[in-house]
Amino acid sequence: MTGFPRYAIYFAAGADSALSRFGAELLGYDAYTGNELSFPDEVLRATADWHDISADPRKYGFHATLKAPMALAPDRTEAELVAACAIFAGKPRPIPLIRPTVDSISGFIAVIPAEPVGDLQQLAADCARDFDCFRAALTAEDRARRRPEKLSERQRDYLSRWGYPYVMEEFRFHMTLTGRLDAERRGPILEMLRKRFAALGLDTFAIDRIALFRQDDAKARFRIVGEWALAR
Numbered sequence: 001m002t003g004f005p006r007y008a009i010y011f012a013a014g015a016d017s018a019l020s021r022f023g024a025e026l027l028g029y030d031a032y033t034g035n036e037l038s039f040p041d042e043v044l045r046a047t048a049d050w051h052d053i054s055a056d057p058r059k060y061g062f063h064a065t066l067k068a069p070m071a072l073a074p075d076r077t078e079a080e081l082v083a084a085c086a087i088f089a090g091k092p093r094p095i096p097l098i099r100p101t102v103d104s105i106s107g108f109i110a111v112i113p114a115e116p117v118g119d120l121q122q123l124a125a126d127c128a129r130d131f132d133c134f135r136a137a138l139t140a141e142d143r144a145r146r147r148p149e150k151l152s153e154r155q156r157d158y159l160s161r162w163g164y165p166y167v168m169e170e171f172r173f174h175m176t177l178t179g180r181l182d183a184e185r186r187g188p189i190l191e192m193l194r195k196r197f198a199a200l201g202l203d204t205f206a207i208d209r210i211a212l213f214r215q216d217d218a219k220a221r222f223r224i225v226g227e228w229a230l231a232r
Contacts, residue, residue, distance in 0.1 A: 003136070004217050007081060008060075009067035009127050011175075012211040012224060018200050023062025023111075026177055026193075027054050031061025031213065034223045046192050053189070056179035057108075060222050064175045066127040066210060068164035069222075070135040078214075081134050082226050085212050088130055089228035096120035096207040098173070102194045107181060109190055110174035111197065120173055120207055123230075127210070128167040135163050173207075 013019040015032040024030040028037050028051070043050050072081065096119040100111050113120065138159075146165060148156050155165035166172065177193060209229050213222040 003071045004215065005078075006069045006071050006215045007078070007134070008063075008065065008069040008213045008215075008222065009085070009131055010061075010063035010065055010211050010213050011173075011207050011209065012061070012063050012213075012227065013205065014209065014227075019111075019202060019205060020062060022197065022200055023175060023177065026196075027058045027062055029058045029061060029221060031063065031222060031224050034221070040196075043192070043196075047189060053178050053181070057176040058221065060176075061213065061224070062175060062177075063211070063213065063222075064173050064207075065166075066124050067131045068166075069213075069215065070163060072134055073136045076134045078225075081131075082212065084131065084134065085210060085226060085228055088127070089210055090231050092231045093123065093126075094119040095230055095232055096123055097204050098207065099204050100197075100202055102177070102190065102197045104186055104190060105172065105174050107186070108176055109178045109181070109186065109193055110176045112172070112174045117173075121171060123207060124171045124173070125168055128162050128164075128171075132162060138163050 012031065020032070025037055025040055026043065028039050029035075030037055039050055047053060072078070096117050098113040098117050098120060099115065101114045102109065103112055105112055143159065146159055148159060151159065151165050155170055158167050158170060159165040178189065181189065209227055211224050211228075212226040214225045215222045
């Protein structure tokens with residue numbers, strides 16, 4: 001299995017943003033501070049097993065993946081990755097602006113764009129390419145965990161080339177709020193989360209930064225170790 005620590009390039013909305021607070025409270029974990037948080041009382045009243053429902057995304061913190069978790073290649077260091085993040089962020093580019101919605105994606109519930117955004121697809125593709133030189137090669141065990149038999153041919157090709165199947169045309173921006181739910185459970189929870197999100201009044205938000213997350217061992221949660229605003 002891939003070693004530790006593992007690193008990922010994610011979008012996180014900023015420590016003081018309403019979006020980050022929304023996600024951190026629902027997950028019961030703030031990846032900026034590493035602190036556990038109490039779940040909102042009204043969420044627990046509506047969904048008694050919310051702790052279990054939110055367990056999977058809690059491990060990663062509230063984020064959207066741009067470069068999936070990876071161990072560093074043997075000849076790479078964290079300091080070099082930090083420097084590369086700063087260089088990447090400093091290259092002027094169009095800042096993606098999305099119109100967010102809360103919906104189901106592959107059985108779990110997440111904040112997603114209401115429609116495709118070309119600049120966002122490009123940003124994710126750039127991250128996949130530019131940071132791949134830092135990624136340790138997949139082991140056979142790593143590859144097996146992705147269950148390649150259930151992937152499309154293109155996804156299997158991307159898994160082999162980029163270490164992750166959901167890149168380039170397969171990329172779908174999502175900020176996950178729950179684990180996978182069956183359809184019967186998903187409906188009421190989706191309605192509850194949509195109401196909570198609507199209360200934020202976020203008609204749009206910009207994907208205007210990248211964050212470097214680190215996981216120290218298999219039982220640890222990911223935590224933010226650096227954040228960079230994207231140049232315009």
